[in-house]
Amino acid sequence: MRILYDHQAFTGQRYGGVARYFHGLMESILEMGIEVKLSLPFSNNEYLKESSVHRPQGFKHIFGFMPTNMLVSRTNRLNSLVQIKRGKFDIFHPTFFHSYFLEHLGKKPFVLTYHDCIKERFNLPHLDNASHTQKQELLNRAAKIIAISENTKKDILQLYKIKAEKIEVVPLFSTFKTHQLPKNFQVKTPEKYLLYVGARNDYKNFIPFVQSIAPVLKKNSDVVLLCAGSSHFNHEELEVIKSLNLETQVKHFNFDSDDTLYYLYQKAIAFVHPSLYEGFGIPILEAFACGCPVVLSNTSCFPEVAGDAGLYFNPAKADDIAEKMEEIIQNESLRKDLVQKGYKRQNDFSPEITAAKTLAVYQSVL
Known part of the structure; x- marks a missing residue:
């Protein structure tokens, strides 16, 4: 089995719960003898600096913080598309909600992790750039959805049109x-x-x-x-x-x-x-x-x-x-x-x- 993860959670953040989760997950799956690949040429993420999975090239904010991050994000997205089109994987696991990959996967399945419904529950649009419609499309087209708690699964079922059997609850962990x-x-x-x-x-x-x-x-x-x-x-x-x-x-x-x-x-x-x-x-x-x-x-x-x-x-x-x-x-x-x-x-x-x-x-x- 070969798993391909994308760049999204790691491009602009040095720290963060989502990046920490995916890094820990990839490290653990790699230790189980499963082939893991992270499509990410450029990142300043701290969790990857000593990673067994992948160590990307760091970058400086030479055009200012946001312009540089946008340029790096687009470069990383292009790299992810190249890896997806090559098709040298069995399952794709995006690390956030951008749907750039949907028209390029072909028949390859993807699994989506849904962490929480804070944005939906508290009407906080700044938490991510994905609309309810975009998320619904990802949920529809995912082969399986991972919810990190039973509470998150319950919220997904309340807020989106999705069958309960499509969602699997997989709890998180702490490296502490x-x-x-x-x-x-x-x-x-x-x-x-x-x-x-x-x-x-x-x-x-x-x-x-x-x-x-x-x-x-x-x-x-x-x-x-x-x-x-x-x-x-x-x-x-x-x-x-x-x-x-x-x-x-x-x-x-x-x-x-x-x-x-x-x-x-x-x-x-x-x-x-x-x-x-x-x-x-x-x-x-x-x-x-x-x-x-x-x-x-x-x-x-x-x-x-x-x-x-x-x-x-x-x-x-x-x-x-x-x-x-x-x-x-x-x-x-x-x-x-x-x-x-x-x-x-x-x-x-x-x-x-x-x-x-x-x-x-x-x-x-x-």
Whole structure:
């Protein structure tokens, strides 16, 4: 069996959940002895720099960020079309929703991974450039559709005209399960902190969460909410934090490596995930792997992923959020219990499991 993956998720992003997923998937399938090819001549993606699958040529933004990215994207797309027309593969797996390949596949089958329906649920057109009609066409013509959670499968069935038997659920994984920190690795952090990881926009529910836990932070004045991610607080966030007099207790932390993020999870009182919706929630598995208690919303896929290893709150109820955050701060035995349950729960997710289930999907369409 020969699998061809395309350029889309890797062209313009150095990091990102979709690129991380596909890179981990390709590495695992390659280790199973299956021939894997990534059609990608140019990329600055960090996951590919030491890849066993493919190491593309890096590039500089000599024409400015967006013009250079557009030029590289078109070049990579042409390369993907060349590989598709050569036909030296059995299954094609696009890494995003552009339909450039549809008229060139001939009789070759393709499998489509659908991560989440955030764009559709929250009317956020900036998340991708594919319309509902374009996605419907891809879903219609795909030999099989991989949904990363039962929740995503349910949403696809509600939002698109598709038969349930065409969709297979294949869960994601975290590489943190086998991650090892360098000897004597340390990062300067607050002594006691709750950890928030990633973006804070829209459906992430960040500002309502901060407003909900303000009384808890004031009561526990030695505890900091540490927000790890690349984007600094915006004007609205700064204004809310200032209005709550939490400038010294809500802080941003820009991390630059998995080692740093792993360390942050390890030292945190707990990881907090107040999002209203996710397709899967890989940070949950990252926290489990690091021995970090997890406190999270009781919505979308979260109960499906965390099981009994999370402390849940209703993200729409400030009192419930505050109650659970006070409980996790004060109750050491609860934190220890959640850590042990997290270690056990993470065994249900691994690169090997994801690769084996994906391979079964591939085999089913040949």
